[in-house]
Each structure stands twice: as C-alpha cells, then as structure tokens.
Amino acid sequence: MPQKKLPRLRGMDNVREDEELEQFGDSASLFVRDAININFTSAGRAELRQEMKLATDQALRCLWQSPLHKDCFAALGSYWCKVDAETWQIEQLIECGPGDVFHIVLNNMICMACDEGLFVYDGSQAKRLTIDTPAKPNATDAGDGSLPASDYSLAISWVANGLESALSEIDQVSLSKNSSINLQFPMCLDPNVSHVRVYMTEPGGGELQQAIELNIATRSVMIANLPELGRAAQFQYLSPMKTGNFLREWRGRLWAVRSNVLYFSEAMSYHLTDERYNFIQFPQRIRFIEPVDGGIWVGLADHVAFLRGQDVRSMSIERKASRAPMYGSSTLLHSDMIKELSQGGTWCAVWLAENGFVSGTAEGQLVELQYKSIKGISAESCQLVGFADRLVSVVN
Structure with a gap:
C-alpha cells in the first residue's frame, strides 16, 4: 500500500472544496473536514486532547473565577455560592433565584447580578448593592416652635454601608404661624440600613438641602427650629439600579441587559440609575x-x-x-x-x-x-x- 506523508496540519475547514483542503508549494499544508478530541499545534502537529474527568457531582452553573484573588463563585440551586476549586466544597452566600448569575470585580469586591437583584461580596459576607427607595414621609404642623410661617418641603433617604438611596417622594406642609414640624418616617425593612437622612427647604424655598441624619431606629423627629442646611439633594428622581444579564462595568458605570434594552447606572453611583434616561433600546x-x-x-x-x-x-x-x-x-x-x-x-x-x-x-x-x-x-x-x-x- 502506498504511503503518503502528511504535510503541516492547519486545522478544520468546512468551507473549501475537497480539492482545496491540501495546499501545495513551499509551505505545503493540509486542512481536515472534522476533528474530534484533537488539538492542532502551531507547528502543524495533531495532539490527542487530554481526557476530561468529573470534578464534582454537584449541579453548579455559571462557574466563574475572580481575577482579583482567584476565588471561584457559582450558583447551586437557588443559592449563590463560593466554591473551593481544590476540594469543591460549597459555601452558601445568599439566595439568587433559579436563573443565571453574572459576575464582575467592582471596587475590589465581587459584584453579582441575578434574579433577586445586585449583590456584592467583600470577602466575609454578601449583601445587597442597591437600596430600596423609602416611602413618602408624613410631615404635619406640630404647634409650638420657632420655624417661620411659610411653606416647607421635606423628603428622606436611607443610608446603608456608606451609600445613600434615592430620595423619597416630597411631602409639603404649610405653617400659618411660627410653629414646628413633626416628621414621621416610613418603616424600613432593610437590615443593612443604618441611618435616615432628612432633607428640607428653606422657608418658601424650592431646593431640598440636607438637614438632619438620624439613627434608623428613630420613628419620628420634631423640627422646632430651622436647622443648618447642608448640601443639596443629589439623588432626587433616581431609582435603584436594575439587575440584568451580561453585567459589565465601563466608564464608572454598571451596565446590564434586559431583553432588548441596555441599562446603565449613574456615574460612580453604581447602585442608582435614572429610569427616564439611563437606557439604550435596540x-x-x-x-x-x-x-x-x-x-x-x-x-x-x-x-x-x-x-x-x-x-x-x-x-x-x-x-x-x-x-x-x-x-x-x-x-x-x-x-x-x-x-x-x-x-x-x-x-x-x-x-x-x-x-x-x-x-x-x-x-x-x-x-x-x-x-x-x-x-x-x-x-x-x-x-x-x-x-x-x-x-x-x-x-x-
């Protein structure tokens, strides 16, 4: 039987005609129609691919390794987990739902998007990145006080882990004489929230400015004197950043996909977005x-x-x-x-x-x-x- 010396192998090709698979000349080469369990080297040799073996019998999905510390993360059932790639032991971090999860490194932490929202892991615990917008507070005329007679607007925000939520709806109160305002706060169910920040306007003014910051355990506050007002409210008309697929960070913003819409966060405020403008539809x-x-x-x-x-x-x-x-x-x-x-x-x-x-x-x-x-x-x-x-x- 005649023998044929195979030239340098160039890989697979299902586009060319059969006669064109072999290239002649000074740099002769050969393409193949199909290759199973074969690797082609840059030198044109064919090597048998190493066999695969089962690493774990647990149904992990969306397995991802952090480039930061080489830690591995995945979803198992309805939980987001940290995975030891040596022993394949699982550490459950937080519920994530049955869908896919997406990971990035964000400010030296792991940020994850899932059905339940956006979460971050700082090496010790997983917590929610976003903060729910508080409900509208209730402002009423409380009588005796030194606030000048005028119209006042008040709103609040939650503070958690050094981040501030979007501003609540504004409540207005009108004082017919020098008086005080009793401001009642809505219930907060987020265990990560530590403080409530109060914003109010000057008498008859229109710009909300920071007035008071109180412990979240406070249920109401009596404002009898006009406090020293600070910076203007930054996060009015914003909302918590949306979760979605293909989580990415670019130009100081988070980006996530829902169906045919690409959403992005506020610049350097990854937990917030403006639902009026911060999206691109395809x-x-x-x-x-x-x-x-x-x-x-x-x-x-x-x-x-x-x-x-x-x-x-x-x-x-x-x-x-x-x-x-x-x-x-x-x-x-x-x-x-x-x-x-x-x-x-x-x-x-x-x-x-x-x-x-x-x-x-x-x-x-x-x-x-x-x-x-x-x-x-x-x-x-x-x-x-x-x-x-x-x-x-x-x-x-």
Whole structure:
C-alpha cells in the first residue's frame, strides 16, 4: 500500500472544496473536514486532547473565577455560592433565584447580578448593592416652635454601608404661624440600613438641602427650629439600579441587559440609575455586550452593533456586517494574542458567530478570524472561556 506523508496540519475547514483542503508549494499544508478530541499545534502537529474527568457531582452553573484573588463563585440551586476549586466544597452566600448569575470585580469586591437583584461580596459576607427607595414621609404642623410661617418641603433617604438611596417622594406642609414640624418616617425593612437622612427647604424655598441624619431606629423627629442646611439633594428622581444579564462595568458605570434594552447606572453611583434616561433600546434581543476603550460591542439576533463614544449621552450606534453571534459567547482578549490584529496591546472583544470566532477592536473595527474556513455554527447559547493559550467554546 502506498504511503503518503502528511504535510503541516492547519486545522478544520468546512468551507473549501475537497480539492482545496491540501495546499501545495513551499509551505505545503493540509486542512481536515472534522476533528474530534484533537488539538492542532502551531507547528502543524495533531495532539490527542487530554481526557476530561468529573470534578464534582454537584449541579453548579455559571462557574466563574475572580481575577482579583482567584476565588471561584457559582450558583447551586437557588443559592449563590463560593466554591473551593481544590476540594469543591460549597459555601452558601445568599439566595439568587433559579436563573443565571453574572459576575464582575467592582471596587475590589465581587459584584453579582441575578434574579433577586445586585449583590456584592467583600470577602466575609454578601449583601445587597442597591437600596430600596423609602416611602413618602408624613410631615404635619406640630404647634409650638420657632420655624417661620411659610411653606416647607421635606423628603428622606436611607443610608446603608456608606451609600445613600434615592430620595423619597416630597411631602409639603404649610405653617400659618411660627410653629414646628413633626416628621414621621416610613418603616424600613432593610437590615443593612443604618441611618435616615432628612432633607428640607428653606422657608418658601424650592431646593431640598440636607438637614438632619438620624439613627434608623428613630420613628419620628420634631423640627422646632430651622436647622443648618447642608448640601443639596443629589439623588432626587433616581431609582435603584436594575439587575440584568451580561453585567459589565465601563466608564464608572454598571451596565446590564434586559431583553432588548441596555441599562446603565449613574456615574460612580453604581447602585442608582435614572429610569427616564439611563437606557439604550435596540430593535432585537441583545445576545452579549463587551465594553472596550472606544465603546461597547453589542451582539443582536442577526448582526453586531458598536456603540461608539465616551459620553453615554452622545453615543452613536453603528451596525456592523457580521453574522449572527451566539448568545452569551463573548469575552475580552488581549489583542497581542491575535496575530491578525495590531492594536498596540489593547483589549478587544471576541465572540463566536456562525462563521467562527470574530473580534471587535477597541476602535470599532470588526475582524472575522475564521470566515475562510468555518461556517454553519448554530447554538441556543454558548460559554466562552480562555484555557491555556486557547479559546474554548461550549455550545448548547
């Protein structure tokens, strides 16, 4: 039987015709139609992939390793857990619901988005990032006092872990003579809240300013004299930041996805958002988001878009000629790892599409890395991870 010496192997190819799989010339090479449990090296050799073994019989989902301290986190049942990757022992942190969980590093803490909301883990305990907006307080004329006769507006906010909630609805009271105001606070059910902050206007004024800060155990306060008013209220008309899929941090804001809407928080106030303006709506369901230096890559049902700009109020949406991406298939990759790019060491977005891996640069350029050799990939969802010097996609 005649023997044939195989040239350098270049990987899989289901696009070319059979006759084109073997390349002749000074740098002869060979593509294969399919490869199962095989790795191709940069030298053109084929190596048998190492066998897989079961690490744990627990049904962990959304397993993620923190780049900060290399701790692992996952969801098990309806609980968010910390996972010991050596022994696979589980430490339950907090209830997260039955859905997927998404992680990022935020201010040297782990931030997680789930069905139950946004949470942070500081190494010792998990607690809610957002603070519920307090209900409207009740202000009444209490009689004897030294407050000048005039109209007053009052509102409150909760304070928890050094963060302040959005401002409550405003209650107004009119004093017909020198008097005092009795302000009753609504009930607070959040155990993390430690103080209540009172805002009020000057007599007949319109700007709310900080007046008093009291322990949360206080049920009401009597304001008989005009207190020394401080800074103006910062968080009026805001709401707690929304939870969602594909949690990311970019330009001092949290970003999260719900269906076809991309929500973002206030700048440097990750726990708050403005529901009137802080969102970008797309015509199709969002399949991934990846922020880079020049903007945000957004995967949609049949194409990819690039949100270009630094200011969220003036970002432009650019549609890119790309094949449909897989749901949840994106990650960030250093551009030095992709020979087709010369981006000076910046980070770029990478995702899996119908025609293989695709890269989105920091400047908004789209590079289809495998369009000449791969086609026909389809999946309902995908998980993309870096493993050694390779990208590994697990498709469902």
